[in-house]
Amino acid sequence: MRGSQRQQPDGSFPLLSNGNERYPVTIRGLETPTSQAPGNQPLLDIHAKLSLDGTVIAAAEDVLESMGEGARAFWGHATPGSAALDIAEQTSPTLAGPPCPTHLGWLNHWAAAAAKAIGFLAPSHDADLLSRSRRTATGGWVVRLANEPLDLDNPTHLDALLRAYERFPKIGGRVTPR
Structure with missing residues (x-):
């Protein structure tokens, strides 16, 4: 996997990629703070992109x-x-x-x-x-x-x-x- 392990200033974690151009897989995450989250509970949105x-x-x-x-x-x-x-x-x-x-x-x-x-x-x-x-x-x-x-x-x-x-x-x- 490629990508830094450090959390970003916006609360997200960096894009991770398998580096395989035939079957690309990328994963990223973004924190939604309590003040912006439904139900006033902090959330972590994780997105994966697959072919x-x-x-x-x-x-x-x-x-x-x-x-x-x-x-x-x-x-x-x-x-x-x-x-x-x-x-x-x-x-x-x-x-x-x-x-x-x-x-x-x-x-x-x-x-x-x-x-x-x-x-x-x-x-x-x-x-x-x-x-x-x-x-x-x-x-x-x-x-x-x-x-x-x-x-x-x-x-x-x-x-x-x-x-x-x-x-x-x-x-x-x-x-x-x-």
Whole structure:
């Protein structure tokens, strides 16, 4: 891995890269201070950039789970950049904060607290999602919305995303906590 191990003045950690131009992997992180974070709890945003070929797609669930579990994350997602940006731009500016996810993605990592916060794991409502989900070692979940990375121009993918938002209205700040 390339990159410095020193934290940056803005709270981020520097870009790390595997240096492989055929299969580039980059990871970066940025701290969100308490004053700017939903729920007034400091957060560390970790972003990984991977090429979306068959090898990476096949390993994506394991990578997301490893990053989420290793960072003890409340939640996370893996979504191609263009779809992730479109989804994030539709998120409410006032969010409840951890552990509730701010948005959904192609693959979703929810810690046990996040799954509970959004009401996941109601077998009568979640049978379809459960068929594409797996439990993590710490009691969280990795949930796949579509078989391949989200493409918002694909009606099947858009429908899966819309159904998931309908099922979990707390995600994205569409329901105000009581």
